[in-house]
Structures are given as structure tokens and as C-alpha cells.
Amino acid sequence: MSLIEVNHLHFSYSNNQEVLKGIDLRFNGETTAIVGQNGAGKSTFVKLLKGLLTPTEGEIIVNQKNTKDYTTAQLAKDIGMVFQNPSDQIFKNTVISEVMFGPLNIGQSEAEAREKSIEMLKKVNLDKELETNPYDLSLSEPKMITIASILAMDTKIVIFDEPTMGQDFAGKEKLKEIIFELRDQGKLVICILHDMDFAVEVFERTIVFNQGKVLLDGPSEEVFTHKEIIKQAHLEQPHIAQIADEI
Numbered sequence: 259m260s261l262i263e264v265n266h267l268h269f270s271y272s273n274n275q276e277v278l279k280g281i282d283l284r285f286n287g288e289t290t291a292i293v294g295q296n297g298a299g300k301s302t303f304v305k306l307l308k309g310l311l312t313p314t315e316g317e318i319i320v321n322q323k324n325t326k327d328y329t330t331a332q333l334a335k336d337i338g339m340v341f342q343n344p345s346d347q348i349f350k351n352t353v354i355s356e357v358m359f360g361p362l363n364i365g366q367s368e369a370e371a372r373e374k375s376i377e378m379l380k381k382v383n384l385d386k387e388l389e390t391n392p393y394d395l396s397l398s399e400p401k402m403i404t405i406a407s408i409l410a411m412d413t414k415i416v417i418f419d420e421p422t423m424g425q426d427f428a429g430k431e432k433l434k435e436i437i438f439e440l441r442d443q444g445k446l447v448i449c450i451l452h453d454m455d456f457a458v459e460v461f462e463r464t465i466v467f468n469q470g471k472v473l474l475d476g477p478s479e480e481v482f483t484h485k486e487i488i489k490q491a492h493l494e495q496p497h498i499a500q501i502a503d504e505i
């Protein structure tokens with residue numbers, strides 16, 4: 259059985275507009291990028307995986323749990339998600355209390371949560387800022403706090419919604435390192451991206467969403483060889499593919 263199974267998934271926020279129109283997908287260990295133009299349904303899809311929304315039709319099985327039979331809090335032990343906008347996630351007034359919140363919430367002891375949180379803050383170079391208010395840090399750092407807090411929960415599945423947004427070269431390199439490390443630990447990483455270069459460089463698999471459906475799905479390098487379909491989805495080719503074409 260796959261780590262995540264999505265069967266015949268449909269979803270609407272309201273009666274007259276279907277946002278997801280029949281999605282069937284399996285996720286095992288492959289690091290996976292989800293790409294697609296604005297409004298394609300990517301964020302809605304990952305919110306459904308995380309149990310923040312319930313399918314209108316069809317089902318999602320996460321680590322053998324049908325999401326509709328579990329609360330978001332119960333699913334939080336299996337699946338962690340770093341939101342697009344750090345201010346949707348950060349609400350504590352020190353870095354350490356923010357990062358410890360998630361681990362404590364899923365039942366880690368105070369000592370375990372603190373140790374894990376400091377370890378993860380070290381990974382994102384914020385272990386010298388334990389007592390700092392997250393909003394006193396520089397622009398790109400709140401995102402790193404939210405990443406540390408999800409990593410400290412040590413879930414089998416980690417979802418990132420647009421992690422490269424607002425990150426400079428060093429930030430992207432750090433992200434790459436974190437994603438590779440998670441993959442090497444046997445975790446499933448799923449990431450919504452607008453940066454096609456990052457998708458093809460870092461992710462084994464890419465899924466292209468278009469108007470609530472899956473347009474392409476396969477090894478990242480192979481997916482981006484479908485130039486016409488990529489264009490139809492209003493996406494750019496990664497630079498590496500453009501250069502290869504020119505050569």
C-alpha cells in the first residue's frame with residue numbers, strides 16, 4: 259500500500275465551482291514537486307492531504323488512515339505542512355516556543371520537544387535566536403522557523419507550500435539540503451513550486467496540475483520534455499531544458 263492514496267478526488271468550496279475534478283494519485287517515497295498556474299488547485303489539494311478540508315467526492319488514505327475518519331490533530335502525527343505564508347503559522351512570541359508548539363501538540367515531552375527543536379533550529383542557522391521574537395528577524399527567516407517547527411515534529415510526510423518564495427540563493431541551497439536529508443531519512447516530501455528550475459533540480463517526480471486535473475505526472479526531467487503540454491499549462495520550461503533545446 260502506498261503512503262498516500264488519492265482515489266477519484268473531487269472538491270468544491272461552493273456548489274457551483276468544482277476546484278478539483280477527479281484526481282487519482284499514489285505517493286510512495288519519491289520527492290515530488292507539484293506545479294501549475296495560479297488557481298490550478300495545488301494548495302487545495304495539499305490542504306486535503308493534510309485533512310484541513312474534506313473531499314466532496316472520493317477519498318484520501320494517508321498512512322492507511324482515511325482522512326475523513328480522522329481529525330486534523332490526529333493526522334498531524336503523520337503529515338506536517340509548511341504553509342506558504344509564515345504569518346499564517348507563527349503565533350508565539352519567541353522562536354523556541356514557536357518551534358516547540360507542534361512537537362508538544364503531538365505528544366512529545368517538554369525535554370524531547372526542546373531538544374528536537376534546537377536541533378532543527380541549528381539546521382536552519384537560527385539556534386542563536388531562541389528567545390527572539392520571530393517578527394524581529396529578517397524577511398526570509400520566519401519561513402525557516404516554520405520549517406524547523408515542522409521538522410521537529412518528525413512526521414513521515416512533509417509538505418511545503420511554495421518554500422522558495424522570498425528565499426535568496428543561500429536560502430534555496432539550505433532548502434535543497436533539507437529536502438535531500440528528509441529523502442535520505444526515508445520521508446516523503448511533497449512541494450508546491452512556481453520555480454521550475456528548483457523542481458527539476460531537486461525533485462525526482464513532478465506532477466503538473468491544470469484546472470483541477472493532473473495534466474502530467476512522471477520523473478521531473480521527463481515531464482519537462484513535454485514542451486507543448488507545459489505551455490498549455492501556462493508554465494515556463496526550466497532553464498536547463500531551454501538551454502538543451504538551443505544546443
Ligand SMILES: Nc1ncnc2c1ncn2[C@@H]1O[C@H](COP(=O)(O)OP(=O)(O)OP(=O)(O)O)[C@@H](O)[C@H]1O
Nearest residue numbers: 271272277294295296297298299300301302303467
Ligand atoms: N477558501 C476558499 N474559498 C473559495 N474558493 C477558494 C478558496 N481557496 C481557493 N479557492 C479557489 O479555488 C481555486 C483553486 O485555488 P488554489 O489556491 O487551490 O490554487 P493554487 O493552484 O494553489 O493557486 P496558487 O498558485 O495561486 O496558490 C481558485 O479558483 C481559488 O479562487
